Amino acid sequence: xxxxxxxxxxxxxxxxxxxxxxxxxxxxxxxxxxxxxxxxxxxxxxxxxxxxxxxxxxxxxxxxxxxxxxxxxxxxxxxxxxxxxxxxxxxxxxxxxxxxxxxxxxxxxxxxxxxxxxxxxxxxxxxxxxxxxxxxxxxxxxxxxxxxxxxxxxxxxxxxxxxxxxxxxxxxxxxxxxxxxxxxxxxxxxxxxxxxxxxxxxxxxxxxxxxxxxxxxxxxxxxxxxxxxxxxxxxxxxxxx
Numbered sequence: 001x002x003x004x005x006x007x008x009x010x011x012x013x014x015x016x017x018x019x020x021x022x023x024x025x026x027x028x029x030x031x032x033x034x035x036x037x038x039x040x041x042x043x044x045x046x047x048x049x050x051x052x053x054x055x056x057x058x059x060x061x062x063x064x065x066x067x068x069x070x071x072x073x074x075x076x077x078x079x080x081x082x083x084x085x086x087x088x089x090x091x092x093x094x095x096x097x098x099x100x101x102x103x104x105x106x107x108x109x110x111x112x113x114x115x116x117x118x119x120x121x122x123x124x125x126x127x128x129x130x131x132x133x134x135x136x137x138x139x140x141x142x143x144x145x146x147x148x149x150x151x152x153x154x155x156x157x158x159x160x161x162x163x164x165x166x167x168x169x170x171x172x173x174x175x176x177x178x179x180x181x182x183x184x185x186x187x188x189x190x191x192x193x194x195x196x197x198x199x200x201x202x203x204x205x206x207x208x209x210x211x212x213x214x215x216x217x218x219x220x221x222x223x224x225x226x227x228x229x230x231x232x233x234x235x236x237x238x239x240x241x
Contacts, residue, residue, distance in 0.1 A: 013030070046205060046206050048144070048146060052130055061099070061101075061130070062097060062130030063097075063098045063129065063130050064095040064096060064128050064129075065128070066094070066096045067094070067095040067124050068093070068095070069091065069092070069123060070091075070092050071090070071092075073086065073087050073088065073089060073090075074088050074090045078110055082110070082112050082180070082188045082190075083187075083188055089113060090111060090113055091111045092110050093107075093110075093127065093133065094106075094107070095107050095127055096166070097130075103167050104196060105194050105196040106165050106194070108192065108193045108194070109133040109193075110191045111137075111189070115140065115142055115190070116140060117136065117140065118136065123136065133190055134181065134190075137189065142183050142189060143183050143184050144181060145186070146181075146182050147179050147180060148180050148182070149178070150178045151176070152175075152176045153173060153174070153175065154175075154176045155173060155174070156173075156197075158170060158171070166195070166197050172197065174195050174196060174197055175195070176193065176194070176196075177192070177193070177196070178192070179192045
């Protein structure tokens with residue numbers, strides 16, 4: 001009746017069931033299910049964009065809990081990345097990011113003392129509402145230029161602090177992003193280390209060859225490219241006279 005094979009129909013029904021759009025009960029039949037809204041953040045690493053704007057496009061409500069903000073010595077490792085002395089005082093931010101009220105990531109940020117941040121109470125409110133440190137840097141007029149990001153797999157156990165914050169029940173593979181944000185003439189202004197639970201972040205990279213080496217595509221033998229017709233009498237009014 002539908003003009004498709006039974007195998008194709010079974011595959012389609014199975015995928016609809018996996019996504020929650022239908023529910024099949026043996027002996028009762030097939031019913032319309034409850035479609036879950038996507039919780040995944042979809043990030044292209046060639047573009048620098050706050051997770052908050054990615055979430056808005058996906059229809060995901062972000063909030064943060066367990067927000068902790070403190071002034072502390074930066075430490076040797078991050079000091080080297082930010083071009084600071086190891087004893088320099090920086091603003092450190094820890095929080096658990098929630099996507100649709102479920103833990104999605106643990107975020108740790110360090111902001112250079114060269115950046116004038118908002119008062120502590122206002123900063124905390126913005127973070128709790130789901131804003132990112134990148135949002136705050138932009139709002140403060142920091143001329144953000146680019147970021148260097150490392151993407152690494154890692155394991156999270158239920159006993160460690162991160163595992164408890166993400167409510168994992170067993171040792172789980174997670175995605176860790178370490179990033180340094182640069183402003184102006186390559187001046188490092190912030191460092192972040194974010195751990196995302198599986199399914200919370202889909203990272204993909206668009207890669208291309210050096211444009212200088214690109215050449216027009218040579219048609220394959222036996223095929224012809226259709227030329228776009230351009231009337232010989234048509235002229236751009238701005239180029240006339």
